[in-house]
Amino acid sequence: MKNMILLDIETGDFNLDSGIYEVALLVIEDGKIVLSEHIAEMEDEASIHLGMGAGYTDISENSLKKEQFRKIINTYNYPVVAHNVPFDRKFLVHYGWLDEDYECYDSIRAIKYANPNLFSYSLGYLLSFYNINRSLTHIAIDDVKALYKVILKVNPTIWIPLYKVPPKKFKNFVKVTANVEGQSTLFQNKRIVFTGASPFPRILMKEIATKCGAIATGSVSSRTDLLICGEKPGSKLAKAKELGIEVQTDEWFIDAVSKDFKLDSATITRQSIAAATESDTKEKSIFKKIPELKGKVVNIALLPLSIQRKIEDILVNHMEVAGLNKGSNGYKVDVIVYADDGDYALLKKAEELHITTIPLSKFNQMILN
Secondary structure, X not given: XXXXXXXXXXXXXXXXXXXXXXXXXXXXXOOEEEEEEEEEOEOOHHHHHHOOOOOEOOOOOOHHHHHHHHHHHHHHOOOEEEOOHHHHHHHHHHOOOOOOOOOEEEHHHHHHHHOOOOOOOOHHHHHHHOOOOOOOOOOHHHHHHHHHHHHXXXXXXXXXXXXXXXXXXXXXXXXXXXXXXXXXXXXXXXXXXXXXXXXXXXXXXXXXXXXXXXXXXXXXXXOOOEEEEOEOOOHHHHHHHHHOOEEEEHHHHHHHHXXXXXEOOOOOXXXXXOOXXXXXXXXXXXXXXXXXXXXXXXXXXXXXXHHHHHHHXXXXXXXXXXXXXXXXXXXXXXXXXXXXXXXXXXXXXXXXXXXXXXXHHHHHHHHOO
């Protein structure tokens, strides 16, 4: 996809009523930036470096800013692309910046198709994994330019538009997915928790997840793989973030299931069982052995619990390590693999003791063919 409008917004928090504070757009034609626009209203310049909308005022209902945005969208009429586009789209549609039927694409999904073997698809992780010398500031214009660099590097070839089922059509959606048990492995063996207010009945969402191979549970724990959020998700969202668990929206869940079963967006009728994607059917990538790890004791305590399980399996079954350390006694080890975005006292001590430290993104690079 050579022509697109890359977009990033900064909001107060996950809830719609927290408002929009920044909107940044890059208009891309034939892979090149032809327009860069940062839509915001400064309130305190000294706070802007903090990111997350700090230093800017709420522009959700600002008609001039909204018109500035819509003029760009209407002039170019290219598809909107954002990193976790269901989140950005939800705010923009709610406040009338973007029409509900405007074509949108999620860069996370496109990058997953291009490289399905990453431990994370957060923008900061991708910048590190692909050796892009750019920091993540959580200032909208900086982050959308960072996303552009990532897309240039990855060059995704599979782009699937966001699919949204309006609540009034949800009954039909449930009906056509009622007899699909065993025909989808979309969430095979994934432990999923649903939380927050939603127009989609939770009991039905859980049933659909189960039919797609998931294990639907009621509480977030270190074993949880995915949290699906509606409005006002509360403490479950906070706990998921603390544990490093992937968080998605209700719309994302419906979108994923709909695409898996090739449901037509106009009639919401089941046309056919989706053919497995290439990434689903191809044999799991064989991890490269890292000779430097053979016979070593590796500490993985500085990783989110959800990722520790994956790393443990790789180290034990593919790397022939001598042992693992998942506790706080990290000094009696040879190597520490740690989360990229953490500031850990253990790393400072490791440097003093000349213990090798490897950020997760670089470990990810090392083990992939």
